[in-house]
Amino acid sequence: MLFLDHVTLAVPNLSQAVHLIQETTGIIFSKQVIPFPGTIGQVAYLREGFIELIALEDLEEAQKTPLGSAFAAFASQRAGIFGVALEVTGGLPSFIESARSLGIPYIGPNHQLAPLEDGTNISFQTAYIGLQMPWLIEYEQSRVWPSTYTLIGVEIQTTNIEEDLSVYSSAYQLQASIATDSGSLDRIFLLDRGWLSLRHTDTNETSGFNAVVLKKDSDTFRILCTSQGVQVTS
Numbered sequence: 001m002l003f004l005d006h007v008t009l010a011v012p013n014l015s016q017a018v019h020l021i022q023e024t025t026g027i028i029f030s031k032q033v034i035p036f037p038g039t040i041g042q043v044a045y046l047r048e049g050f051i052e053l054i055a056l057e058d059l060e061e062a063q064k065t066p067l068g069s070a071f072a073a074f075a076s077q078r079a080g081i082f083g084v085a086l087e088v089t090g091g092l093p094s095f096i097e098s099a100r101s102l103g104i105p106y107i108g109p110n111h112q113l114a115p116l117e118d119g120t121n122i123s124f125q126t127a128y129i130g131l132q133m134p135w136l137i138e139y140e141q142s143r144v145w146p147s148t149y150t151l152i153g154v155e156i157q158t159t160n161i162e163e164d165l166s167v168y169s170s171a172y173q174l175q176a177s178i179a180t181d182s183g184s185l186d187r188i189f190l191l192d193r194g195w196l197s198l199r200h201t202d203t204n205e206t207s208g209f210n211a212v213v214l215k216k217d218s219d220t221f222r223i224l225c226t227s228q229g230v231q232v233t234s
Helices: 014-025 066-075 092-100 161-172
Strands: 002-010 039-045 050-056 080-088 107-115 121-128 135-139 150-158 187-190 195-200 208-216 219-226 229-233
Touching: 002 066, 002 150, 002 208, 002 219, 014 039, 014 050, 014 219, 014 229, 050 066, 066 080, 080 208, 092 107, 092 121, 092 135, 092 161, 150 161, 150 219, 161 187, 161 195
Parallel strands: 002 050, 080 135, 150 195
Antiparallel strands: 002 080, 039 050, 107 121, 121 135, 150 208, 187 195, 208 219, 219 229
């Protein structure tokens, strides 16, 4: 099975971004942690999935690791969604081997640890294709967070929907996409939990991960990063 697990946003000012999202949506973030050297971050654990905000603190320190270097290169240029993770259940190695047989060049699986605010760590393994594609994660044990909020979707903008439809179908073993609106070019992939939508854009500058969507009861919130900073709409 494939679940929408979490979204990581690169923000220029961590405290400002956390305050804005908490005030607008009501979700609660954890205390600050160090996701990897040279950065600081805070996490909002939801009933299903979580959102992670990370800010660059020390460029030279971040560049000492491959992940830090990738994040520093991204965060130095823009605020926005740095990564989207899809949780695999039932065996990550076999999942990526199946995708590799279709020509998808996954890197991994790699074993990693993520710090929690209580000083413990979560152990998991990951596999990647590239920074512009969702990556895969499989946890050693399941996690349940007490929250009334759910991470339900991620909007992705692309200049070539037909090409990306083929890549996403092979990489994530997804069912055929459907139009979100009659006559629209937009498409949506329904996961076992959550969704990914592909939306047309005319320029490469606006392509990539665009917005994350949360839900609480009948309320829906859309979080995106623009040149003006983090914005939340409902």
